[in-house]
Amino acid sequence: MTSLMDGRGTAQPRFRVLVVEDDVLIADLLVMAVKDAGAEVIGVADTGAAALSLADMARPDLAVLDVKLAGPPDGIIVGQVLSTSHGSLLVFVTGSGDPATRSRIDALRPFGFLQKPFRLQQLVDLILDARRRQGSLLGSCT
Amino acid sequence: MNDATLVHGLIIDDDPDTRRLVRRALESAFPGIRVGEITDEASFSAALQRGAPDFVITDLDLHWADGLIVYMRVRDRFPFCAVVMFTATGDQDKAVEAMKTGLDDYVVKRRDHQYTRLIASLRVAMERRQQKRALEVTNDNLLAAVEEKNVLLDELYHRLSNTLQLIIALNTLAGERVGDPACRSVLQGINDRIHALAALQERLYRTKDLSKVEFGSHLQALAESMVQTQRPRISLSVEAERVDLPVSTAIPLTLLANEFIANAVKHAFPENRAGTISVVFRRESGALVLRVADDGVGFDRRPPSDSMGMHLARRLSAQIKAALEFPQAAAGTTVALRIPFAS
Numbered sequence: 021m022t023s024l025m026d027g028r029g030t031a032q033p034r035f036r037v038l039v040v041e042d043d044v045l046i047a048d049l050l051v052m053a054v055k056d057a058g059a060e061v062i063g064v065a066d067t068g069a070a071a072l073s074l075a076d077m078a079r080p081d082l083a084v085l086d087v088k089l090a091g092p093p094d095g096i097i098v099g100q101v102l103s104t105s106h107g108s109l110l111v112f113v114t115g116s117g118d119p120a121t122r123s124r125i126d127a128l129r130p131f132g133f134l135q136k137p138f139r140l141q142q143l144v145d146l147i148l149d150a151r152r153r154q155g156s157l158l159g160s161c162t
Numbered sequence: 163m164n165d166a167t168l169v170h171g172l173i174i175d176d177d178p179d180t181r182r183l184v185r186r187a188l189e190s191a192f193p194g195i196r197v198g199e200i201t202d203e204a205s206f207s208a209a210l211q212r213g214a215p216d217f218v219i220t221d222l223d224l225h226w227a228d229g230l231i232v233y234m235r236v237r238d239r240f241p242f243c244a245v246v247m248f249t250a251t252g253d254q255d256k257a258v259e260a261m262k263t264g265l266d267d268y269v270v271k272r273r274d275h276q277y278t279r280l281i282a283s284l285r286v287a288m289e290r291r292q293q294k295r296a297l298e299v300t301n302d303n304l305l306a307a308v309e310e311k312n313v314l315l316d317e318l319y320h321r322l323s324n325t326l327q328l329i330i331a332l333n334t335l336a337g338e339r340v341g342d343p344a345c346r347s348v349l350q351g352i353n354d355r356i357h358a359l360a361a362l363q364e365r366l367y368r369t370k371d372l373s374k375v376e377f378g379s380h381l382q383a384l385a386e387s388m389v390q391t392q393r394p395r396i397s398l399s400v401e402a403e404r405v406d407l408p409v410s411t412a413i414p415l416t417l418l419a420n421e422f423i424a425n426a427v428k429h430a431f432p433e434n435r436a437g438t439i440s441v442v443f444r445r446e447s448g449a450l451v452l453r454v455a456d457d458g459v460g461f462d463r464r465p466p467s468d469s470m471g472m473h474l475a476r477r478l479s480a481q482i483k484a485a486l487e488f489p490q491a492a493a494g495t496t497v498a499l500r501i502p503f504a505s
Contacts, residue, residue: 043324049331115323117367118316137327137360140334141391
């Protein structure tokens with residue numbers, strides 16, 4: 021894992037997050053939460069294909085994924101690939117409440133699941149938890 | 163069955179005399195009838211490939227196949243085709259067994275009146291299969307309509323959730339660009355109200371009953387999401403009775419609960435100090451009572467009465483004919499809402 025200096029001059033391991041969301045304003049909101057949690061956004065993809073090629077280059081620690089994307093692959097398939105080939109943690113955000121989608125998501129054992137509309141703080145908290153688990157957040161933050 | 167419609171049937175029997183006599187009886191009973199005679203596997207398979215017959219008359223004892231298997235193959239391929247067995251005396255037991263698996267009837271070959279009985283049995287069987295088919299079609303149509311409704315509802319719900327998230331994104335992004343903390347707080351307040359309504363919406367969708375909603379667990383989840391995610395140092399106690407409410411009450415009551423809880427979260431514990439918020443929702447002598455109490459800094463910190471929160475509280479409690487009360491408390495602030503409720 022690479023490191024960079026934070027503002028206080030101590031080395032913090034980087035925590036790299038890929039955002040996959042085709043609605044640009046909601047993507048902006050997701051990016052805001054990632055930054056609020058002190059993580060780094062390695063890219064924003066609006067299609068599954070773009071997400072997979074970004075991930076091949078940058079190997080994200082975590083991906084925030086919308087489920088419904090324009091055309092296949094959808095967010096769940098993207099998540100499955102990211103999880104198996106890069107070991108990325110997965111956080112799904114979806115507006116869909118249907119049980120079939122829900123059970124496909126559950127089968128991947130994601131790190132988090134947020135039903136839209138979610139509170140920004142919920143996503144920030146999830147990413148902070150993920151950072152603690154990866155050991156990229158040193159010490160306690162609360 | 164109307165005799166004027168053209169009937170199409172099959173006779174499966176090894177004996178040419180039987181086939182001839184049955185055909186004669188059928189032709190006089192059903193003018194214009196088309197009858198096919200099956201004498202071996204080849205003619206049987208060919209008949210199965212053609213369209214569904216209205217009826218099949220079959221013997222059990224066949225030189226080329228087991229009559230029961232022949233019956234099963236017809237039943238399997240043409241569920242609405244009437245099948246009547248026309249059998250020798252010794253085969254009665256087998257025929258009775260076949261009745262249990264959907265054979266319409268059997269007629270024993272005897273000397274007298276056997277063809278009259280066969281025709282009568284056939285008429286009843288065809289009538290019944292027709293009704294069954296009509297019922298099945300109606301049923302399929304109903305199932306398709308329900309399925310379509312569910313798909314539309316899912317789609318609508320998905321759109322709604324996304325749109326609410328979009329509105330929240332717009333407010334949040336706007337908040338990022340205004341420096342004025344009061345302005346940002348107003349935008350945040352609007353987002354909180356949208357969240358409260360969206361949570362109610364999700365509960366309605368999940369219970370699949372769009373007219374009423376169980377309010378107690380909704381209130382509990384709402385309070386937890388408002389207090390625990392935003393202010394972990396405030397401890398929350400919720401005592402919420404499970405009560406089904408019509409949506410027309412649940413919506414304003416959701417907004418009211420949101421105002422009361424948000425008010426306590428924002429104003430009762432300044433400088434991130436610790437404390438307790440307690441939320442009670444229960445039946446009390448002909449009324450529903452919602453009470454939100456805190457042990458924070460007290461009454462004088464309440465916002466002026468022209469604030470948005472107070473304005474909403476007054477207007478919405480009037481809408482549901484509820485009495486809004488601020489009982490004196492030893493510490494902090496208590497707000498109570500008394501809603502007339504006939505249980």
